[in-house]
Amino acid sequence: MPTDVNGWVLHWNGPPIATNKSTQSILRGIQAYHMDNKGWSDIAYNFAVNQQGNVYELRGWDVKGAATSGRAPDGKRWNASSRAILFLIGEGQRPTFAALTEARKLIGMKPGKATPHQDASSTGTACPGPDLTEWARNFHPEPQQQDQPKEVPMTNAEAETKIAMFYKSILGHAPDSTGLQFWVDEVQDKGRTLGQVERAITNQALGKLRRDVEALQMLFKGHTADIDGLRALNKVGDGMTPDSAEVYADAVIDQIIERLES
Ligand SMILES: [Zn+2]
Numbered sequence: 001m002p003t004d005v006n007g008w009v010l011h012w013n014g015p016p017i018a019t020n021k022s023t024q025s026i027l028r029g030i031q032a033y034h035m036d037n038k039g040w041s042d043i044a045y046n047f048a049v050n051q052q053g054n055v056y057e058l059r060g061w062d063v064k065g066a067a068t069s070g071r072a073p074d075g076k077r078w079n080a081s082s083r084a085i086l087f088l089i090g091e092g093q094r095p096t097f098a099a100l101t102e103a104r105k106l107i108g109m110k111p112g113k114a115t116p117h118q119d120a121s122s123t124g125t126a127c128p129g130p131d132l133t134e135w136a137r138n139f140h141p142e143p144q145q146q147d148q149p150k151e152v153p154m155t156n157a158e159a160e161t162k163i164a165m166f167y168k169s170i171l172g173h174a175p176d177s178t179g180l181q182f183w184v185d186e187v188q189d190k191g192r193t194l195g196q197v198e199r200a201i202t203n204q205a206l207g208k209l210r211r212d213v214e215a216l217q218m219l220f221k222g223h224t225a226d227i228d229g230l231r232a233l234n235k236v237g238d239g240m241t242p243d244s245a246e247v248y249a250d251a252v253i254d255q256i257i258e259r260l261e262s
Contacts, residue, residue, distance in 0.1 A: 007082040007112035009068045009120050010103075010136050011045060012128035016090040020199060023050045023088060027058070030086075040066045045086040047106060053098030055106055058086075070122050078120050083110070087128060094131050100143035107140060114140050159184045159194075166198045170205050 017026060031043035038044075044067035048056040059065055061083070068078035085103060087095055095103075107114055116136040117127035128136075135141070163183045167175040175183070183201075186192040192200075 004076070005081055005083060005110070005112075008107055008114040009078060009082045009084050009117055010114055010128045010132050011067055011084055011086045011117050012132060013086070013088060013090040014127065016093055017051075017088050019195065023048070023052075023054065023056065026088060027056060031058075034066070038066075044084065046083040048086040048088060049099050049103045049106070050088040051093075051096045051099050053096070053102040055102050061110075068117060068120050070120065072120065078115075082112070082115065082120075085114075087132060089129065089132075091126075091129070093129075095135070097143050097145050100135065100140075104140055104142065156184055156188060159187045162194050163187075163197060166201050170198070170201050 013026075013030070027043065027048060034040045034043050042063075043058050044065055046057075046059045046061070046063070046065050048058055050056070065079050065082075065084040067084040067086070068082065070078055072078055072081055074081075085106065087099060087103070089095055089099075114136045116133035118125050118133060119137070121127075135143075160180060163180060164175055167173060167179070183197050187194065187197060
């Protein structure tokens, strides 16, 4: 990298980042896309910062990035005169206190102006989203903890409403009073976020479906159809065969996995 690097450009992912995947696997996916689809030598960014505040060295300090095409007002190419930071957020996601704090430390190691990608683009982009754009335009001030959106609901009634909604949408029925109380305690007393509760209920549903499918496969291996057995598994309606019941169960699992990943 030439010595006249004097700034930073901030980016986001665009599409929301899945919260159930490891940062390593997300970065590997972006790297594969940049190398296979864009034909670049490596992932385009110099660094990445995830929502936990972990900093990842990608191209690092001394290799020119590929994330910001075009030229700065001083005539230099953005990629040659700045280092690119990827925040692991996308549409509808806000940078955390930890992410901003650590990004600020990183910028502080080679102080320079941080430019939001949209201010560096001549073709127009929403990158890096409204929060980071405002933060960069304000000269990336020290973040305030209380700026962060609170995920923990204020009242038990609000928690109950949300949890009942998760049951309805994931399991298809309302919670019983024991289940409801359990999850309200997890949120109100143990500090679990609603997002974590939703994933836990989803994982339980997935586990049950997987066990059902395994039971179906066990039940009908080498046998002819026994529709009463299938009904006992609570999985099928009239006219379903073991094959179609299995396809149905697989499709439901796929839908839930898709929901989890979206
Ligand atoms: Zn960008």
